[in-house]
Amino acid sequence: MQSSSERHEYPAHWEADVVLRDGGTARIRPITVDDAERLVSFYEQVSDESKYYRFFAPYPRLSAKDVHRFTHHDFVDRVGLAATIGGEFIATVRYDRIGADGLPASAPADEAEVAFLVQDAHQGRGVASALLEHIAAVARERGIRRFAAEVLPANSKMIKVFTDAGYTQKRSFEDGVVRLEFDLEPTDRSLAVQRAREQRAEARSVRRLLAPGSIAVVGTGRTPGGVGRSVLGNIREAGFTGSLYAVNGALPEGIEELDGVPAYRSVRDIDGPVDLAVVAVPAEYVPEVVTECGEHGVQGLVVISAGYAESGPDGRDRQRALVRRARAYGMRIIGPNAFGIINTSPDVRLNASLAPEMPRPGRIGLFAQSGAIGIALLSRLHRRGGGVTGVTGVSTFVSSGNRADVSGNDVLQYWYDDPDTDVVLMYLESIGNPRKFTRLARRTAAAKPLVVVQGARHGGAAPQGHAVRATRLPHATVSELLRQAGVIRVDTITELVDAGLLLARQPLPAGPRVAILGNSESLGLLTYDACLSEGLRPHPPLDLTTGASAEDFRTALSRALADDTCDSVVVTAIPAIGEASVGDAALAEALRSAAAAASSKPVLVVHVELGGLAEALSAAASTAPQPLPGSRRRLGGVGCAARRWRVPPAPTRAAPGGTTARGWEGHIPAYPAAERAVRALAEVVKYAQWRRTAEPGRCRVRGHRREGRRRADRGLLTRGQGLTLGTEETCELLGSTDQRPPRPAPPPPTPQQQPPAPSATPWPSRPPPRTCVTARTSAAYAWIWRTRSNCDGRTPS
Helix, strand or coil, X not given: CCCHHHHXXXXXXXXXXXXXXXXXXXXXXXXXXXXXXXXHHHHXXXXXXXXXXXXXXXXXXXXXXXXXXXXXXXXXXXXXXXXXXXXXXXXXXXXXXXXXXXXXXXXXXCEEEEEEEECHHHCCCCHHHXXXXXXXXXXXXXXXXXXXXXXXXXXXXXXXXXXXXXXXXXXXXXXXXEEEEEECCCCHHXXXXXXXXXXXXXXXXHHHHHCCCEEEEECCCCCCCCHHHHHHHHHHHCCCCCEEXXXXXXXXXXXXXXXCEEEECCHHHCCCCCCEEEECCCHHHHHHHHHHHHHHCCCEEEECCCCCHHHCHHHHHHHHHHHHHHHHCCCEEECCCCCEEEECCCCCCEEEECCCCCCCEEEEEEEECCHHHHHHHHHHHHHHHCCCCCCCCEEEEEECCCCCCCCHHHHHHHHHCCCCCCEEEEEECCCCCHHHHHHHXXXXXCCCCEEEEECCCCCCCCCCCCCCCCCCCCHHHHHHHHHHCCCEEECCHHHHHHHHHHHHHCCCCCCCEEEEEEXXXXXXHHHHHHHHXXXXXXXXXXXXXXXXXXXXXXXXXXXXXXXXXXXXEEEEECCCCCCCCCCHHHHHHHHHHHHHHCCCXXXXXXXXXXXXXXXXXXXXXXXXXXXXXCCCCCCCCCCCCCCCCCCCCCCCCECHHHCECCCXXXXXXXXXXXXXXXXXXXXXXXXXXXXXXXXXXXCXXXXXXXXXXXXXXXXXXXXXXXXXXXXXXXXXXXXXXXXXXXXXXXXXXXXXXXXXXXXXXXXXXXXXXXXXXXXXHHHHHHHHHCCCCCCCCCCCC
């Protein structure tokens, strides 16, 4: 057999970090000739039963010939992959190409035998499933289309791995052995299985970070002040429900506490388990801390320390080394240069961040790549989520900093099925894997609203600290693709909060028809014009005059909500002067009672210098802010019981137009300007329309065209790491779907030629479907992003 140097170079692009079922990480890479000792050590730790299942006979140790065979591969006809943690093998998988007679063969033979071996201590973590996905991708790259596996009937775990993979397979039983044969061509079921495994694993990994049972803050100074000591105080003051430890390597002998928290010189000295470590030491000391945490069994890190990729090339190297070291121990990282994380759940009460006050509990999930923007978002939600527009707060907050590991994709996986989060707000400066983000965003938006503001839109590159590939697509293209995925795209963090508060408090509108009423004719007309500018269909404003009473507002709002010709209501209010003017509390109560009686339509209030009304709208007795036990003042002393509603996959109560009427408690969002209220409403109307569309933006592939689609797929993927489609290739790709291929542009006419007559155009008289243009754009760019080194599920982020 030829050596690897004669057949193929080491395929570095097969290396990948994967997230396992329990939230830990492992590295998958090809096995090389240098792995002989690792393979022998790994085999010695496998039980006799597992060895018997692998070789169908007692096999206590590997012979020298076996070690040579299992470590020398040509990376074409014989390939072996290993899953490693801390550099040591925890599982292996290999395939050997075979011919029709079942003997070793070379290309063009397109079948291979595959076999697994997983260390007993790591069985049940989804290691074999992850290895099967990767070895299948490798095999397809090398022209192999089918796998065959022989399994003992008693090896039910391995049989389940194969049968649950979702591939089309055949099963036979002969000579006491189960033989499984399955095609490697991805099917809808196999893709669904892979994505479900990916979602569960990545969500679990983030959950371990956001809901730890114990925390160690590494880098707590001996004197008050400093980053580490501040984070320690914030965690303690938030009322964290788990165990908290302070770690400082320079602590003198005899000091056992800092601020009433048990103190240690090293994480190794802590007696109990540590789930999360918050690292706030200078960058040069972080590697030692990571090693201590890994050896102690810490599950995740929040690295607040700066001095990494944001500081230049040397810092970028330190950042890569940090990630490699952490993943070697199966840990995930938020950061470095992160602002921190927050979880307001009463079961956790975690404020492992630099925010000095705990945000109000609520139903909004907040993600910010920038710490400064995270501060601004938390501040605005505080001002407008409490005393201004009603009690609305945060469920969880993540500031990813340089997003070296945990990214917005991972947090989306967590929020997708998080019962405590109903609305997701994200500030993004870079999208490392646009194709995966779009896929996750579409799935999340189908279950709960997702609002995104994208920074660095015109800079041409990601911020220096973000070690991601800069997309070559124009910002307008990325924005349109996000909108097709159901993402509510806004331009500023003010609009982000405006839309988020509306989505967090009101049901989705059934359509674009808007009723306008209030006590100011001028403000009503401004609202009417703003609705027209945003593409809404407003009714003529109803002027109640400045002498309108609270009862007049209640009656008018009740009548508007009962009108089948309107889908939402905007109430405008200005302060009145005189003894007969309506009181703020009375007006707020009137609006709440009218809105509560017809909770299937959203209601917004535009107030002009009427702070008392906005405060009164939030003053519901059942949600009066109450400080958490044993905690200090929280952002103005408010820490309310969160309003509990969620967006179910299937509507629980149908509103007009097929939207889902979600439960709410009379919180009416108030806006200081008509333009802001109408802009937020317009975005929500578009999102509601998207939610009513079945499988939005998806191109169906007809059965008789499926083989053409597969040929196009294989032809494009064999062309390398990145590609741009030409006209012929685009037509072939779109021709396998329901979309009409684009008409080739005619050559420019010469001065002697006359422009072609309109009747000469080959387009049919019937106009194309409304979704044709956008779906065509999405399909074309999807193939630009799909490369062998960046397939779904190959990396954690």
